[in-house]
Amino acid sequence: MTQAPPTARYAFEVESVHKVFAGSQKVFALDDINLKLTEGSFTCIVGPSGCGKSTLLRILGELETATSGTVTKNLSAEGIPESAFVFQEHGVFPWFNVLQNVAFGEHMAGVGKRERTEHARHWIAEAGLSGFEESYPHQLSGGMRQRIAIARAFATGSPALLMDEPLGALDAQTRMLMQEQLVRLWEMERKTVVLVTHSIEEALLLGDQIVMMSARPGRIKEIIDVPFGRPRSMEIEGTPEFAAMKQGIWDSLRDEVQASLRYS
Ligand code: ADP
Ligand code: MG
Numbered sequence: 001m002t003q004a005p006p007t008a009r010y011a012f013e014v015e016s017v018h019k020v021f022a023g024s025q026k027v028f029a030l031d032d033i034n035l036k037l038t039e040g041s042f043t044c045i046v047g048p049s050g051c052g053k054s055t056l057l058r059i060l061g062e063l064e065t066a067t068s069g070t071v072t073k074n075l076s077a078e079g080i081p082e083s084a085f086v087f088q089e090h091g092v093f094p095w096f097n098v099l100q101n102v103a104f105g106e107h108m109a110g111v112g113k114r115e116r117t118e119h120a121r122h123w124i125a126e127a128g129l130s131g132f133e134e135s136y137p138h139q140l141s142g143g144m145r146q147r148i149a150i151a152r153a154f155a156t157g158s159p160a161l162l163m164d165e166p167l168g169a170l171d172a173q174t175r176m177l178m179q180e181q182l183v184r185l186w187e188m189e190r191k192t193v194v195l196v197t198h199s200i201e202e203a204l205l206l207g208d209q210i211v212m213m214s215a216r217p218g219r220i221k222e223i224i225d226v227p228f229g230r231p232r233s234m235e236i237e238g239t240p241e242f243a244a245m246k247q248g249i250w251d252s253l254r255d256e257v258q259a260s261l262r263y264s
Contacts, residue, residue, distance in 0.1 A: 008036075008038050008039075009038065009039045009074060010036045010037060010038060010039065010072075010074055011037050011038065011039045011040075011041075011073065011074055011075055011159070011160060011192035012035070012036070012037040012060055012071060012072070012073055012074075012160070012192070012194075013035075013036050013037075013070075013071070013072040013073075013074075014033050014034060014035040014036070014056075014059075014060070014069070014070075014071050015034055015069055015070050015071075015072070016032055016033075016034060016068065016069040016070070017030055017032070017033040017034075017056075017059065017066045017068070017069035017070070017071065018030055018031060018032060018033075018066065018067050018068045018069055019052065019055050019059065019064070019066055019067050020067045027216075028216065028217035029052040029055045029216070029217065029218060030052045030055055030056060030059075030066075030217065030218045030219075031217035031218060031219045032069075032219060033056060033069070033218070033219070033220060034220070035211065035220065035223075037192055037194065038192075039074070039159075039192055040190035040191070040192055041192060041193075041208045041209065042186060042193045042195070042206060042207050042208045042209075043193065043194045043195070043207060043208065043209050043210075043211060044194075044195050044196075044197055044202070044203035044206060044207035044209075044210050044211070045057070045194065045195070045196045045197070045210075045211045045213065046196075046197060046198070046199075046200060046203050046210060046211070046212055046213070046249070046253065047212060047213030047214065047215075047218065047221075047253070047256060048213075048215050048253070048256045048257040048259070048260035048261075049260060050215075050216055050260055051213045051214065051215055051216055051218040051256070051260060052213060052216065052217070052218025053164075053196040053213060053218070054164050054196060055218070056213075056218070057162050057163075057164055057194060057196055059071060060083070060160075060162055060194060061083045061085060061160075061162045062082075062083075063085075073160075075158075075159045075160050075192070076159060077157075077158055077159055079109050079110070080105065080106075080109045080156060080157050080158055081105070081109075081156065081158050082158060082159065082160055083158050083159075083160040083161070083162050084105065084152070084153035084154075084156040084158040084160070084161050084162070085153065085161075085162050085163070085164070086146075086149045086150055086153050086161070086162075086163040086164070086166040087149075087163075087164050087165075087166070088164060088165040088166060088168045088169050089169055091145070091146070091148075091149035091152075091166075092137045092145055092148045092149055092152075093137075094136065094137050094138060095136075096136075096137075097133065097134050097135060097136050098124060098129055098132050098133050098134070098135050098136075098137075098140075098148055099117065099120055099121070099124065099133040099134065101137070101148050101152055102120040102123055102124055102148060102151045102152045102155050103116040103117060103119070103120035103155065104152060105152060105153075105155060105156030105157070105158070106119060106120070106155065106156065106157070109156075109157075116155075119155050119157075120151075120155050121133070122155075123151040123152075123154050123155040124151055126151065126154070126184075126185055126188070127147040127148070127150055127151035127154075127181065127185070128147060128181065129144065129147055129148065129151065132144065141174075142169060142170060142174070143170050143171075143174035143177070143178060146166060146167065146169075146170060146178060147178070147181070149166070150166065150178075150181075150182065150185070154185055154189060154191075158191070159191055159192060160191060160192045160193075160194070161186075161191045161192070161193045161194075162193075162194050163193065163194070163195040163196065164196045165196055165197060165198060166182075166195065167179065167182075167197075167202065168197070168198060175202075176234065179202060179205055179206060179234065180234050182206065183205070183206055183231075183232055183234075187230060187231050187232075195207070200246050200249050200250055200253070201237065201246060203226075203249075204226055204228070204236075204237075204242060204245055204246060204249075205232070205234060205236070205237060207226050208225070208226055209223055209224065209225055209226060210223070210224040210226060210249065211223050212224065212249065212252060212253060212256075213256070214256050214259070215256045215257075215259035215260035216260065221252065221256065222252060224245075224249065226245075227241070227245075228241075228242075
C-alpha cells in the first residue's frame with residue numbers, strides 16, 4: 001500500500017475569486033481564479049498587461065477585496081503584517097535613511113530600537129548595502145533603492161512576500177544581480193513569495209511554479225511547475241531545457257498578448 005502524502009499546508013487558498021471594477025464602465029478584471037500556494041513556495045505570475053496580475057496580488061495582500069469568492073490564508077504572524085510588499089517603484093521613504101527604511105516595519109510593530117537596528121543591519125548586509133546605512137535614497141542608484149525595499153520586506157519578518165514587478169525598472173545587468181540576490185535571500189528564509197513579472201526568464205529563474213494568466217478577463221490559463229532544483233544557480237539560463245521551457249511558455253503567452261492588444 002502506498003502511504004498517503006503528507007497534507008500540504010497552503011499559505012494562500014484562492015477559491016472562485018472574481019473581481020469587477022465598477023465605474024462608468026465595468027471592468028471584469030478577474031474571472032474565477034482558483035489557486036493554492038504551498039507554504040514556503042515561490043510563485044511567479046505572468047500574463048499580458050491589464051490581465052489582472054496586480055489585482056490578484058493586491059487581493060492576496062488585502063489591499064483590495066474580491067467581488068466574490070474567498071481567499072483563505074494560513075500565515076502565522078503575531079504583531080506583524082502577514083504580508084510584506086515590494087512594488088516596482090516608490091517603495092522607499094525618501095525622508096528616511098537606509099537603516100530607518102529597513103527598520104521601518106519592526107518600528108511600526110513596536111520592536112525595540114536595539115533589536116530592530118540589529119535586524120535591519122543584518123538584512124542591509126545580506127542585500128549588499130553595508131556602508132550605506134546612513135545614506136538617503138536619493139543618494140543611491142535605482143538598483144540600490146530596490147534593494148532597500150527588498151531588505152525591508154525581509155526585515156519586517158512577515159511570512160508572505162508579495163512583489164509586483166520589483167525588478168522591472170532596473171537595467172539588465174542590475175536586474176540579473178538582483179535576481180540572484182533575491183533567490184539567495186529566499187533560500188535563507190523560506191517565505192511564501194508571489195512575484196508578478198513581465199519576464200518569462202525571470203519567472204523560470206526564480207519560481208517553483210509559474211501561473212500564466214490569460215488576457216482580460218483575467219483567468220488562470222496554465223500553472224507550470226518549474227523543474228529546476230534548489231539551490232538554484234542562474235547558470236540554468238544557458239541550458240537547452242531552459243530554452244525549451246521559455247519557448248513553450250512564450251508560445252502559450254503570445255496568443256494572450258495578442259488578444260490583449262486587440263482590447264486596447
Ligand atoms: P496587470 O497588473 O495585469 O497589468 P491590473 O490588475 O493592474 O493588470 O488591472 C486589471 C484590469 O483592471 C485593467 O483593465 C485595469 O485597467 C483595471 N483596473 C485595475 N485597477 C482598477 C481600479 N482601481 N479601478 C478600475 N479599474 C481598475
Ligand atoms: Mg500590474
